[in-house]
Amino acid sequence: MLGKLFKYDMKAVSRILLPISIFVIVYSFIAGFLLNFEDYPTPVRIVAVLALVAYFLLLVAYAMSGYFVIAHNFYKTMVTDQGYLTHTLPVKISSIIFSKLLVAFLWSVIIVIVFCISIPLLIFLQVDFREIPIREMIEFLGSFDVSYTYTVIIFILLMIGSLFVSQLMIFAAIALGQLLQKHKLLFSIIFYFGLSTAIQTIYSVILGILSIGQIDVLETEYLPDVLSFYNIYLTAAFFINALVFAGLFFCTKYIFEKKLNLE
């Protein structure tokens, strides 16, 4: 069932995000030429600069688009009239939520890939890629007698976890807003900021406590010690993230199982 839910959720979301993604790539290529605007006559220069400003705004919007498109899909299919279809399917609420989280994850990866294509396209006329000192950078990092493996792994896991939590926060806010009789959407937005603040506070407090007494370590700039500190820090953040995820997930699931009230 999860596979089927995922398939239809991907269709619903991709029909909006895929055209935008293609547009971003094409625009990046065009913007690559626009960057040489000093070479152009004045009227063209004005258009070129405006087009570049628009392009950067587009990138910012695109980076966040995944969250919003999926949030919109969640809202429509869970709490509006389409909810009558969603909530009468013979599937578990946890599968429905999980399917949309997986779609959010997959599209986040795609958006990152699009950025990895777009930025080089933008700068291809300005930069000779052969001149970037990648090998030297890797050699420099390898010159210390430390292993980066754990740090890299925990960092990636933390990034993935944060992604899931960010999306789930929106779902939980929508679910909480649904508990009110009136102004559900307004309260969802208020709940979102509330949740966001609460979660930030939890992170700040716990990680702040962890950091006490570690300032000297950071000041020594001795890489193995600094890296150990970051490993502890990242591991703690990862566990907090996992707990926040569990809390938000069960809250959302409970509300839709026991407190559903479609108009």
Place this chain on the structure above:
Amino acid sequence: MENILECRNLAKKYGHFVALSDVNLTLQRGKIVGLLGPNGCGKTTLIKLINGLLEPSSGELKVAGNIPGMETKKIVSYLPDRTYLNNWMKIKDFYQYFAEFYSDFDIAKAYDMTSRLQINPNNKLKTLSKGTKEKVQLILVMSRKADLYCLDEPIGGVDPASRDYILDTIIKNYNENGTVLISTHLIQDIENILDEVVFIQSGMVKLHASVDDVRIKEGKSIDALFREVYRC
């Protein structure tokens, strides 16, 4: 064979508002039952409870011996009184969707009904009129071989000729062990296909009887009795 629906002391409150109180109702398999009553009397609340879209405040509701959940959703086919499909999918995409999620969905029957109602399955839902959308939703619901069909105002927005076809479809799709629960105001139109009626008023069941009994005892049609019971 167990009853398809059993409600015992079922109640539902929204804050202080009592939508249903002390509902005791049993529906047998293989019947077409009319759920009748004025606006706001609790018909839709009862149907939502059956479909697991609401939790009871107190009391018990069971469908084929199970409380509403995944197992009951497999055997209950629900037609709400609103458009619950997204706008961007084509009609044939919805048939595929239902075929994938409901093992009792008969896709051939769905296409057959589509052609009889002269609808093009390649159309996107957003291009259809309200009446045609309602027909598509009805096709989806009646193409399932469910044990309980809950139809909330199935013929409200539909032209009279299509109404006859729809009522005809409801009787024909009537599998022997299946029950159809129709909530409607258009009593005159459906009276002839009903086996039983349930009158609800202010959240309580006022009457549950077979149509024949009503006609013999009261000596009047269901429509006439309704007008009398619910006189303003």
